[in-house]
Amino acid sequence: MRGTSGDGAAEPELGLSLSDVGEYAVISVTGEIDMYTAPKLREAVRQLSSEGRMRVAIDLTPTEFCDSTGLGVLIGARRRLSDSGGSLVVVCANPRIRKLLDLTGLDKVLDVRETVPGE
Amino acid sequence: MNGSRHDRTGGRTEAVTVQFAFTPAAAYVRAARLVAADVAAHAGVATGLLDEVRQAVGEACTRAVLRHRDRGIDDLVRVEFSIGDRFVAKITDNAQDLRARPSGRIGASIGGGESRTGDRDTLEEDTLSEEITLIVLGGLVEDLVVTGPDANGGTTVSMSWPLPGSGSAADH
Numbered sequence: 001m002r003g004t005s006g007d008g009a010a011e012p013e014l015g016l017s018l019s020d021v022g023e024y025a026v027i028s029v030t031g032e033i034d035m036y037t038a039p040k041l042r043e044a045v046r047q048l049s050s051e052g053r054m055r056v057a058i059d060l061t062p063t064e065f066c067d068s069t070g071l072g073v074l075i076g077a078r079r080r081l082s083d084s085g086g087s088l089v090v091v092c093a094n095p096r097i098r099k100l101l102d103l104t105g106l107d108k109v110l111d112v113r114e115t116v117p118g119e
Numbered sequence: 120m121n122g123s124r125h126d127r128t129g130g131r132t133e134a135v136t137v138q139f140a141f142t143p144a145a146a147y148v149r150a151a152r153l154v155a156a157d158v159a160a161h162a163g164v165a166t167g168l169l170d171e172v173r174q175a176v177g178e179a180c181t182r183a184v185l186r187h188r189d190r191g192i193d194d195l196v197r198v199e200f201s202i203g204d205r206f207v208a209k210i211t212d213n214a215q216d217l218r219a220r221p222s223g224r225i226g227a228s229i230g231g232g233e234s235r236t237g238d239r240d241t242l243e244e245d246t247l248s249e250e251i252t253l254i255v256l257g258g259l260v261e262d263l264v265v266t267g268p269d270a271n272g273g274t275t276v277s278m279s280w281p282l283p284g285s286g287s288a289a290d291h
Contacts, residue, residue, distance in 0.1 A: 035181050035248070036145035067177050068251035075247060096170060103258030104251065 013037075016044050022118025024089065025053040029063045033070030041070070045077040045088075054086025057116045061093045066100060074110060091116050135162070135202040140195035141180075143187035143212075151198055152177035155208060162202040163282050172208070172280060175260050179210035179276040182252040186214035186274075189249075205262075205279040213273040 014037035015030035025048050033041060041058070048056055058074065060066060078088040090112045092098055101107040137158050141147040155176035156169050164172060176198075183196040194213040201207045256263055260278045267274035 032149065034145070034148055034177065035184065036149065065174075065177075067174065067181060068255045069181060069248055071251055071255075072248045100174075100255065104254050 014040055016041065018044075018048075021057065021116040024055045024057040024116055024118065026057045026059055026091075026116055028059040028061075031063070032065040033063060033073070034065070034067045035069040038069040038073050042073045042076065045073070045080070049080060049084060049086065054081055054084055055089075056081060056086065057089040057091050059091040059116065060097050061091060063094060063097060066097050068104075071100065071104060071106060074106070078110060087111065089113055089117060137200040138198065140197045143184045143192065143194070143196050145181075145184060148177055148180045148184060151180045151196075151210075155198075155200065158200045158202075159206050159208075159280065162200075162206045164206050164280050165283070168280050171259055172206070175256055175278055176208050176210065178252040178255050178259075179208070179278070182249055182256075182276065183210055183212035183214075185249050185252075186212045190214045202282070204282065206282055207277065207279040209275055209277045211273055211275040215268040215272045 013031035014033065017028045017030075019026045019028065027041070027044050027048075029041060031037070045056060045058070056077065058077065074088070074090060081088045088111065090101070090110045091114070092101065092112055093114050098107070098112075101110065101112060106112075137154075139151075139154070141151060152173045156173040159172040160166075160169055180196060180198065186192075187194065187196065192213050197209075197211040199207075199209045199211075201209075253265070256276065256278070262279045264277045265274060266277065269275075
């Protein structure tokens with residue numbers, strides 16, 4: 001997603017690609033996750049769960065930037081999937097985002113891995 | 120946006136300030152954090168700290184936008200960068216109460232299925248975001264001060280980073 005808003009300001013870029021690895025539906029995220037783009041990721045997870053895909057992996061390894069809004073999406077996704085008997089795996093070999101997960105303590109709450117399970 | 124001259128070849132001949140304000144909308148947070156990183160780079164902030172500046176200013180602007188949005192305030196979010204002994208970033212909102220109370224780490228309040236007041240869904244994303252921004256800022260920025268609400272309304276997130284030759288570079 002790249003474009004301009006009505007006044008010509010550059011919009012953040014967020015790319016989502018879906019794949020299947022083992023029993024996981026994998027969302028690979030490129031670009032920047034912030035409060036402007038996060039709803040797109042949130043909706044992607046909701047869409048998968050509405051299709052009955054309850055094992056979801058969000059791959060942040062190729063993500064260029066993630067802020068606290070993105071972390072909020074991860075927390076929300078974990079809650080929704082867990083409540084429905086599913087699970088969320090956060091795949092992240094990206095040191096910048098790993099640092100963010102670490103300093104917030106989310107590395108202890110979320111299931112953070114280097115690769116998608118079964119890969 | 121306005122600024123004043125900065126002599127990059129020698130001493131700083133005068134204080135440099137860059138100020139701007141933006142409509143409290145998510146679309147403009149990116150612009151603010153990119154400007155922050157660019158101004159910091161021009162100021163001489165170490166390359167290794169520029170990601171931190173970008174992230175921190177983005178978090179502070181996100182917090183300000185959330186505070187305005189939650190309270191239905193259309194006032195502009197104000198951003199100021201100043202270059203003196205250190206590179207200083209100040210992000211000011213116009214929301215008069217300090218709602219979020221940073222509790223250290225998000226994991227401490229989320230892990231183990233601990234229940235908090237209200238419906239669990241209300242804890243998601245937006246509701247948590249103001250608190251998360253402060254937790255991220257607290258973990259990320261060594262020199263962080265949140266002040267207010269003051270008489271004019273609003274709170275200010277002030278952060279600073281060392282500049283070469285300022286004598287404070289050893290802080291990091």
